[in-house]
Amino acid sequence: KKLDCKQLVAYYQKMIASPFDIYIVGDIQYEPMIRLIKQFFVKKTVNKKNYIPALPLSTSIVSPKIVHKNILQTRLAILYTTQKVFSDKESYALRILNDILGGGMQSKLFLEVREKKGLCYSISSTYNSSYGYLLIHTGIQAKNVKQVLQEVQKQLDAIKEGKFTQKEVQRSVDSFCRGIQSYKDDCFAYIDLHVRYASFHQPFDLEDILVQYQQVTKKQIMEVxxxxxxKTHAVLTKKGE
Incomplete structure (x- = not known):
C-alpha cells in the first residue's frame, strides 16, 4: 500500500542497470544468436556477480518462541539443522530423507502423527539446501504442542535407526526422478534449475542429477x-492459549 509510481520507476531503473544472465533454450541457430546478443547486450553490462556459497545454519540451540494472534488454528514450526547444503553430495540423500519423513500423504509424519495419532490437522517437512535446515510445519490444537514435538522427534529418530523400508526409499527416488525428467519438457523450469546449480558453482547435467538420486541408499539416508x-521451534497461537 505504501508503494507509488515514483518508487516503482526507480526500482525498474535499478533493475535494468543490474547485471543479468541470458538463457536460450530450444532448437536454435547458435552463431546468429551469439551475434545478436553481442549486438544488443554485451556492451550494456557483464555479469561479474560473485555468488555467495551456501553456508549451513549454526547448530546452536535457540529458545522457543510463542507468538499470539487472533487465529483459529495453532501453527507449530520445528527447525532442525543438517549441516549439509546444496553443494554437498549428501544433499541428495537428505532430499530423499525429507520426502520419507514429511513429503506427502505417504510420509511418516502424515501417517503416524496425523492419521494414527490424530494430533494435527496438517503436517509436512521441507529441506532447505541453501542453509542446510529441515523445517517441520504443522497445524494443531494448542494443547497438543508438547506431544507433537515428541512424536516428530520420534519419527526422526526412527529414520536414524533405519526403521524405514527400501520400498519407501525407491518410491521417493522414483518421484524425484520423474520430477527431473519433467524439466526436459519445461524450458522455464529447466532454466530455473540451471540457475540454481550455477549459483552454487555446481556442474549441471540432468542425466548426472538422475544418477545421483538413483544411487541414494538406505545406509546413506541413515548416515545423514x-x-x-x-535447533528451535515456534508456536503461533490465539491469544489466551
Whole structure:
C-alpha cells in the first residue's frame, strides 16, 4: 500500500542497470544468436556477480518462541539443522530423507502423527539446501504442542535407526526422478534449475542429477540423519492459549 509510481520507476531503473544472465533454450541457430546478443547486450553490462556459497545454519540451540494472534488454528514450526547444503553430495540423500519423513500423504509424519495419532490437522517437512535446515510445519490444537514435538522427534529418530523400508526409499527416488525428467519438457523450469546449480558453482547435467538420486541408499539416508539436530521451534497461537 505504501508503494507509488515514483518508487516503482526507480526500482525498474535499478533493475535494468543490474547485471543479468541470458538463457536460450530450444532448437536454435547458435552463431546468429551469439551475434545478436553481442549486438544488443554485451556492451550494456557483464555479469561479474560473485555468488555467495551456501553456508549451513549454526547448530546452536535457540529458545522457543510463542507468538499470539487472533487465529483459529495453532501453527507449530520445528527447525532442525543438517549441516549439509546444496553443494554437498549428501544433499541428495537428505532430499530423499525429507520426502520419507514429511513429503506427502505417504510420509511418516502424515501417517503416524496425523492419521494414527490424530494430533494435527496438517503436517509436512521441507529441506532447505541453501542453509542446510529441515523445517517441520504443522497445524494443531494448542494443547497438543508438547506431544507433537515428541512424536516428530520420534519419527526422526526412527529414520536414524533405519526403521524405514527400501520400498519407501525407491518410491521417493522414483518421484524425484520423474520430477527431473519433467524439466526436459519445461524450458522455464529447466532454466530455473540451471540457475540454481550455477549459483552454487555446481556442474549441471540432468542425466548426472538422475544418477545421483538413483544411487541414494538406505545406509546413506541413515548416515545423514545422524547429523540432524533440533535447533528451535515456534508456536503461533490465539491469544489466551
Amino acid at each position: 540423519a545422524q547429523n540432524i539436530q533440533y
